Amino acid sequence: MPDIKFDDVSYHESLMLSRCVELAREALEYGDEPFGSVLTDAEGAVLFEDRNRISGGDRTRHPEFEIARWAAANLTPEQRATAVVYTSGEHCAMCSAAHAWVGLGRIVFATSTAQLGEWRAALGAAPSPVAALPISAVAPSVPTTGPVAAFADAVRALHEAYAR
Template sequence: MSQSDVDDVDLAHLRRAIELADETGDAGNRPFGAVAVGADGHVISEGANSVATSADVTEHAELDAITTACGEGRTADLVGATMYASGEPCPMCSAAMVWAGITRVVYAASSADFSRILADGPRFTLGCSDVLDSASVDIEVSGPHLGDEALAPFHRFLDTD
């Protein structure tokens, strides 16, 4: 695993992931969003957390983006792709990104940021970087960025300030 910097294009994709998070929060799900972008810079797919509305605990935003890309028969496009996530990917999503061939992860708010405002549910102390660092391939990780922006949908969802 290696660190990477972000530019204006990265920030635009992160902001789109945050918009998706806000939208899925309005639908009753915890607000997490993700955008998969190919090595050529084109958006491959978008995903949103739908755990509450689907009653499926695996319906995380990153997995939704990967599944959407696979469902469109474009799995090869994920090789070399970047995943932009409104929140630091969990261990399950991090592992799925390795299997999908994603080589860069950029996230907005950290798991620690969310832990400070979420009182319930299981948590991992194993971060995205820890999981990806154990992979046999090199995956760049950059984050957190735009943490306050990424937490805003959660504050609205939880009705807190």
């Protein structure tokens, strides 16, 4: 089947981003900030997925960081370089650095750091203790795609629900 384009991403990529939003919804249901991420191999097979798990007190339990840890332990450097990370929200500085240090490949994100910052400000949320930098500022050699406009409303609604 040809790779059909959907709002600047392929059909497969839109499916992976949809799964990330599902994982973000699951995170919200467990009292965590709504973020979800999926790691695929070069052919698009899912290798690992996770959701945010910060409610236990460890604020580093971001799904993107867990993906980097898992990939370092389970994939060769060559496999990591061709892997793709899909995520509901653009990596924070911590996760961008982990991604680059582990040598993972491309990142596809549904919503951007800038969008999240705007939403948080509109909701009156406290500022992050970490600078809100785009991936390109932290890991400039990592190729990225995003944000994908089709997911903005769904992700924004999850963050609004979390803020309440």
